[in-house]
Amino acid sequence: MKGKKSAQMASLYGMLIALAFVLSFVETLIPVSMGIPGMKLGLANLVTLVGLYTIGTKGTMVVAVLRILLVGFTFSNLFAVFYSLGGFGLSILIMVLCKRYKWFGTIGISIAGGVAHNIGQICVAAYVVKQAGVFYYLPMLLIAGTGAGLIIGLLGNMIIDRIGSYLRKMQ
Template identity: 50%
Template sequence: MNIRTRRVAVYGLLIALAFVFGYIERILPIYLGAPGVKLGLANLVTILSLYVLGLWPAVWISLARILLSGFAFGGMSSILFSLAGAALSLLVMWICRRFSLFDMVGVSILGGVFHNIGQFLMAAYVVKTFGVFSYLPVLLFAGTAAGAAIGLLGGLVLKRIGNVIKNL
């Protein structure tokens, strides 16, 4: 099996895993203290992709997951908001990873926080008001907690299977 075939297979597996994680979060009604707050299990795949495969694979995997999930479970607005959050989140996580500013937990926390900021920037653009930012402190706290949980879990997974993914 050549390298390109292996790469396609790994990307496909990671996209499928992120899609399933997103679906699980959608069907399990877990209330985390405020409307719109989720753990972000699919982001586990994103941060692992970023650490093991690099920026562009993480971008393509995240983009494919957002489009698949949006068309399957949401709609154009969910795709738009997810893309805004993911773009800002991935950019910040990549910068922090590239320059070794934080460990995986810190990178993931910033990813969670900036994902929420990206979504709020899109919401402010869509509704033409910055009034939506009044709810931001709640989601920043939630993004910090969720990012810490995903970062801790990502660190554990990376220790266990990071080399397996990289060598596929």
């Protein structure tokens, strides 16, 4: 029985990585220009949120880092990988803390993660370009992170419920 459960978990990880990759690709096809370089909806963050509730923190980190590397080297460049890792690092930290200490529900955790992701990316950008002027974009990024986090949180709730019932059947 243990082998069957391991295979099921491996397939779940594979599906989450593939889904995150596909969502990232779909996002490259959406022509959204909001006047701020690199601003996106962050559809792949849906997988991060769902992962926190289904496969735990360690598994989510593995899935997200693999997705960032795959997407970065497939659709963009090394700098994009650094920006994404910086955003993800702060985002996962904040999301895990919010979940562990029950500060927010799923939607609040998603919003906190979206905002933290943008703060992490802007910090990496300031470091890379050696200019504090990039923080000029922060208010708009915080608004965007809140909106994207809300949308991702709402969608995440629905998916978490469905995957959760599947995982309970596996046990």
